[in-house]
Amino acid sequence: MSAGRRVRLQRLGYDAPEKLANLRRSEIRRLARELSVAEDTIRDEWMPAAEAFLRDTGRH
Incomplete structure (x- = not known):
């Protein structure tokens, strides 16, 4: 994800x-x-990546 998209997402x-x-x-x-x-892209890439991050950090 580009930096610009990250800022807009924020x-x-x-x-x-x-x-x-x-x-x-x-x-x-x-x-x-x-x-x-x-x-x-959101459904198949961003959401699973966020889920994996939460799982890996024990926040899910």
Whole structure:
């Protein structure tokens, strides 16, 4: 993920792994639209990465 997308994700309030790991469909659609990224990328890459991070750090 680019630095610009990270900043925009933070401004939208979705920069915490806990938020990314548990997105609803409507949130996925909104983020895809706001960040110009495919919904599949969020669902298939970002969410599993956030879940793995939480698992690996014992926060999930």
